Amino acid sequence: MRHAFRYVLDVYHRLPGGETATEFFQLERGRSRTLVLTDALLALSPIERELLEAEAEARWDLVEHAWTEESAVVMSGRSPTYEEASGELVLVPWRHQTRVSLTRLRPALSGYQKGHCFYCYQPVDMTSGEACHVDHVFPWVLGYRLPDVDLNAVWNLVLSCETCNAGPGGKADAIPARRFLERLHRRNSYLIDSHHPLQAALMRDTGSTAKTRWAFLTSMEAFALEQRTKRWDGRAEHPPVF
Ligand SMILES: [Zn+2]
Structure with missing residues (x-):
């Protein structure tokens, strides 16, 4: 306690x-x-209460793991990564070592997004794997050419409605317009500044200051465009909620 x-x-x-x-x-x-x-x-409304509970639970999970000595050592060198099959954030300390399951990813991210799509702000049922997609802002396929960058880490993950992620005219394997990168930058800085348990991992992966983190995102953007990655302009947006 x-x-x-x-x-x-x-x-x-x-x-x-x-x-x-x-x-x-x-x-x-x-x-x-x-x-x-x-x-x-x-x-609080029932939905707000549900999101608050789910996010608090996810924070507890993360903090509990950070407290165990083993995880503390592991977390000093590696960042949690998203495992799509289980929907969890896991630590894979070294190759061939047993993974450590930390928490489910959706509740860990849903609090900030207040139950809305990252891109179009449409309300999304954050508890449904079908309605609420985990989107890689920089598409996962770029990872083949970026061995030192983990695109499955939290800095690159947002929750999206099905239409924005995978619908006709959806983002799919494109990179999103600059305004979405600014939105991602704000989200990551928010998690860091609010002492989220993933603060250390976010800073290690993308930079310790807002300036270096923005430089990192724009260098990723430049790299993606060099690789002829398509650009997605988004679709009509609801009023911003975060
Ligand atoms: Zn959307």
Whole structure:
């Protein structure tokens, strides 16, 4: 419980640029360390509550694994990678070693997207594998020419509606327009600045400052275009929600 207060509860209300105005609980410190839930938690809609619970669960999973000594060592050198068959984020420490399952990917990303498609902002059922696709912003096929970049890592993954990902005129194996790369950059910086458990992995994979991370994304964009990867302009968007 000591760790919970330090790593999860203390930063729960923290957002980039300050604390959230709504407090879902208050911590009363002292010897008994009491947690008091506030009425704001009851005011959430059922969908918001479901997303909040799912994301909190995913954060717990990640933090719990980071606490075990073995994973801490492993995580210092490798980033979690997405395994499509299981829908999970896993650590594969070294070749031929047993993978460590960390958490399901969708709940880990759905909180930021507030139940909406990353590209068109259409509401999506984040619990459905059919409705909610995991999209590689830089298409997975580019990975063959980029042995040092893990395109299955969280920095490159977003949740998308079926139409944007795989429908007629959907993104498929293209790279998205520049505005989507800016959106991805904001998302990654948000996770880093809100002390998400994947903060270290995101920074290791893409850069420790916002400037280096943007330089990384634009160098990836240049590389993809050099490889004649198609560009996808997106489709009509609903009002932005993140
Ligand atoms: Zn969409």
